[in-house]
Amino acid sequence: MTNVIACxxxxxSAPAVCDYAAWASLSLQAPLTFxxxxxxxxxxxxxxxxxxxxxxxxxxxxxxLASLDEQRSKLALEQGRIMLANxxxxxxxxxxxxxxxxxxxxxxxxxxxxxxxxxxxxxxxxQGESSCSLSQHxxxxxxxxxxxxxxxxxxxxxxxxxxxxxxxxxxxxTTTRKGxxxxxxxxxxxGLPVHIVMVGPENEESVSQLGWAQKALLDSGxxxxxxxxxxxxxxxxxxxxxxxxxxxxxxxxxxxxxxRQFLVGSTTTSMLxxxxxxxxxxx
Amino acid sequence: MLQTIKQNWLTxxxxxxxxxxxxxxxxxxxxxxxxxxxxxxPKVGLYASFCIAVVIAxxxxxPGMISAATGAMALLMVTLVKNHGLxxxxxxxxxxxxxxxxxxxxxxxSLMRFVxxxxxxxxxxxxxxxxxxxxxxxxxxxxxxxxAMTAAGLGIIYLFPYLPKIGKLIPSPLVCIxxxxxxxxxxxLDIRTVGDMxxxxxxxxxxxxxxxxxxxxxxxxxxxYSAALxxxxxxxSMMTATIVDDLTDTPSNKNRECKxxxxxxxxxxxxxxxxxxxxxxxxxxxxxxxxxxxxxxxxAGVFLLLMVVFLGDWLKQIPMAALVAVMIxxxxxxxxxxxxxxxxxxxxxxxxxMVVTVVVVVATHNLAYGVLxxxxxxxxxxANKVGHYMDIVSSLxxxxxxxxxxxxGQVFFSSADKFIAAFDFKxxxxxxxxxxxxxxxxxxxxVAALDKVVIKFRRExxxxxxxxxxxxxATIVDRFGVHDKPDAIDQLMGx
Numbered sequence: 001m002t003n004v005i006a007c008x009x010x011x012x013s014a015p016a017v018c019d020y021a022a023w024a025s026l027s028l029q030a031p032l033t034f035x036x037x038x039x040x041x042x043x044x045x046x047x048x049x050x051x052x053x054x055x056x057x058x059x060x061x062x063x064x065l066a067s068l069d070e071q072r073s074k075l076a077l078e079q080g081r082i083m084l085a086n087x088x089x090x091x092x093x094x095x096x097x098x099x100x101x102x103x104x105x106x107x108x109x110x111x112x113x114x115x116x117x118x119x120x121x122x123x124x125x126x127q128g129e130s131s132c133s134l135s136q137h138x139x140x141x142x143x144x145x146x147x148x149x150x151x152x153x154x155x156x157x158x159x160x161x162x163x164x165x166x167x168x169x170x171x172x173x174t175t176t177r178k179g180x181x182x183x184x185x186x187x188x189x190x191g192l193p194v195h196i197v198m199v200g201p202e203n204e205e206s207v208s209q210l211g212w213a214q215k216a217l218l219d220s221g222x223x224x225x226x227x228x229x230x231x232x233x234x235x236x237x238x239x240x241x242x243x244x245x246x247x248x249x250x251x252x253x254x255x256x257x258x259x260r261q262f263l264v265g266s267t268t269t270s271m272l273x274x275x276x277x278x279x280x281x282x283x
Numbered sequence: 284m285l286q287t288i289k290q291n292w293l294t295x296x297x298x299x300x301x302x303x304x305x306x307x308x309x310x311x312x313x314x315x316x317x318x319x320x321x322x323x324x325p326k327v328g329l330y331a332s333f334c335i336a337v338v339i340a341x342x343x344x345x346p347g348m349i350s351a352a353t354g355a356m357a358l359l360m361v362t363l364v365k366n367h368g369l370x371x372x373x374x375x376x377x378x379x380x381x382x383x384x385x386x387x388x389x390x391x392x393s394l395m396r397f398v399x400x401x402x403x404x405x406x407x408x409x410x411x412x413x414x415x416x417x418x419x420x421x422x423x424x425x426x427x428x429x430x431a432m433t434a435a436g437l438g439i440i441y442l443f444p445y446l447p448k449i450g451k452l453i454p455s456p457l458v459c460i461x462x463x464x465x466x467x468x469x470x471x472l473d474i475r476t477v478g479d480m481x482x483x484x485x486x487x488x489x490x491x492x493x494x495x496x497x498x499x500x501x502x503x504x505x506x507x508y509s510a511a512l513x514x515x516x517x518x519x520s521m522m523t524a525t526i527v528d529d530l531t532d533t534p535s536n537k538n539r540e541c542k543x544x545x546x547x548x549x550x551x552x553x554x555x556x557x558x559x560x561x562x563x564x565x566x567x568x569x570x571x572x573x574x575x576x577x578x579x580x581x582x583a584g585v586f587l588l589l590m591v592v593f594l595g596d597w598l599k600q601i602p603m604a605a606l607v608a609v610m611i612x613x614x615x616x617x618x619x620x621x622x623x624x625x626x627x628x629x630x631x632x633x634x635x636x637m638v639v640t641v642v643v644v645v646a647t648h649n650l651a652y653g654v655l656x657x658x659x660x661x662x663x664x665x666a667n668k669v670g671h672y673m674d675i676v677s678s679l680x681x682x683x684x685x686x687x688x689x690x691x692g693q694v695f696f697s698s699a700d701k702f703i704a705a706f707d708f709k710x711x712x713x714x715x716x717x718x719x720x721x722x723x724x725x726x727x728x729x730v731a732a733l734d735k736v737v738i739k740f741r742r743e744x745x746x747x748x749x750x751x752x753x754x755x756x757a758t759i760v761d762r763f764g765v766h767d768k769p770d771a772i773d774q775l776m777g778x
Binding site: 040048049053055058066140 | 295302309440443450453455456526563568572
């Protein structure tokens with residue numbers, strides 16, 4: 001639980017991921033590691049539809065497939081090294097002293113699981129290499145990554161803008177209360193004004209919960225504002241965000257089960273889809 | 284979970300559908316041919332192939348592997364069908380499925396580690412030979428037209444892919460079947476066609492319970508067949524899974540595959556299909572055609588059924604010669620060509636294991652016997668080899684009254700005689716020390732041999748002292764494992 005790990009690939013998000021990771025690494029004073037995962041299964045499959053097999057077909061096929069994979073892997077390895085080197089250079093330019101890099105074979109999910117013990121904060125782009133450029137589109141692996149991680153995840157947009165203020169989406173649930181506690185003890189957002197926003201009816205209970213959250217942050221030396229708004233969760237949050245020019249969103253991720261998500265949808269997923277600012281998801 | 288479903292089914296849609304189509308085209312002649320081997324109507328094999336391919340797509344443990352009615356299984360059913368009829372075959376298929384599910388729960392898939400490489404090669408070669416031999420009835424006592432047709436078919440299969448552009452887009456076995464069927468109809472040749480071999484499916488399969496009395500006698504009849512089918516089916520499936528693992532560089536779940544084969548066979552038995560298992564040739568064709576995920580197997584099954592049900596009238600017209608050509612291709616493609624070239628390179632014991640496996644299978648028409656013979660032989664060769672890893676050195680003290688023997692290496696049934704022979708009982712000394720601290724006693728035979736040595740020395744009036752017996756005999760305990768204790772590896776290797 002020591003490093004900021006940033007996932008780098010050839011997508012357009014990579015520079016922003018790199019910048020946000022550098023920012024997080026400097027704020028947390030934690031070492032920065034760039035990770036590039038080589039997933040063979042993302043390679044296209046070669047097909048020969050002739051449908052016949054002859055003497056030594058099996059051996060030939062094995063040789064053929066192995067050498068194809070070999071060439072692709074070598075290329076991908078080389079490409080990955082260049083990407084990692086660029087990322088490191090960029091991070092050094094941003095003031096990080098000695099960023100490291102890691103390259104792993106396998107799937108993104110299993111690689112992250114293997115590294116989980118080292119991760120203090122995971123930085124990942126909203127869209128990966130294979131995603132098309134539709135702005136509403138979220139990377140195909142992002143949701144699974146967030147679900148399996150037990151560490152905070154910073155999901156970045158395609159352009160970097162240094163966070164000057166942050167907003168915590170608060171609903172009084174255990175997940176978000178824990179999130180507020182985490183923030184209070186973490187140096188990540190230290191010095192930034194933090195807005196705690198609740199969406200829902202204003203009543204005694206919500207006011208007291210909000211008061212608790214504000215006090216927790218104030219006690220740790222944050223400048224904390226609190227607000228309760230009514231309306232639909234997502235548009236209300238976005239409206240508040242625009243109103244106060246907030247450029248970092250903090251929320252608890254996937255507090256509910258898969259089944260509930262299937263039936264009523266998930267706030268996390270729709271926020272991921274609609275946001276243009278970085279999203280810090282606390283598990 | 285959604286992510287896994289996506290990865291298992293939807294990562295390679297185009298490749299899987301096309302590969303499924305190619306595989307389905309090759310499955311049809313195979314299913315018909317294997318039904319004929321088993322002595323049942325082609326529809327039994329075709330329904331089985333459809334059902335097994337579809338069911339295994341969902342429940343199997345090796346995505347991208349093709350399972351259907353196979354020759355190895357068909358050969359085991361011949362006498363059952365001949366003596367008792369189709370209904371008993373269906374009952375045997377159900378029981379076979381149940382046994383395979385048990386095997387899956389007992390994790391018998393891991394027993395495959397006792398099957399050495401040479402046995403696998405022997406199995407594959409024997410399978411190829413059996414598939415080829417099964418075609419011979421179609422090639423004996425026939426007119427020259429059949430030979431000409433078969434040769435032309437093989438020519439098309441192997442030469443068509445060399446045509447520019449279309450060669451790699453249209454499966455050559457399909458071209459072979461279409462061309463030969465067209466020629467046979469156009470010329471009006473009087474040769475055997477698929478329609479002559481029995482009933483083809485004309486409807487979608489329906490559920491039916493085997494019409495056998497549920498008595499102990501029935502069980503006695505079908506059990507030996509079911510057991511053989513279960514064993515051979517799992518053997519071929521596990522071997523094919525390993526081949527697909529290697530080809531695609533991805534892991535598989537062998538125990539899930541065992542259970543999956545069982546479920547697929549039960550499903551097949553319930554819609555009037557015969558038992559089947561994974562197919563080496565078809566799985567290679569699938570991977571070659573670009574099939575990788577579960578979708579490829581599902582697509583193969585569905586295309587097979589659609590083609591069979593809706594093109595049934597055309598299917599009847601296919602001359603057997605065309606099927607024979609396709610099956611010869613399958614036999615050639617299954618045979619391990621490298622194994623012949625490696626005969627010179629590999630040690631004699633390995634070659635003997637391989638050849639014995641082949642010979643036993645071809646003689647008995649039962650792949651299980653061949654594998655059993657191969658595994659036993661391989662184990663014997665191994666025991667023999669490891670038995671050489673024992674040495675006994677001795678020294679005499681200056682007075683000539685005390686001899687010390689030091690035993691190094693592995694003492695077990697295979698090296699026990701050598702162990703006894705290494706002691707000189709005729710030498711007249713007062714005292715003998717046997718130092719066992721660098722030896723391993725693997726079984727009771729080794730302990731008995733030591734007792735014998737001690738008694739022999741005592742009878743000569745020699746005093747015997749045995750050192751390090753505890754360390755040496757730690758390995759007798761059945762569950763002796765290096766993993767238990769951290770320093771065990773040093774003990775095993777070092778002392």
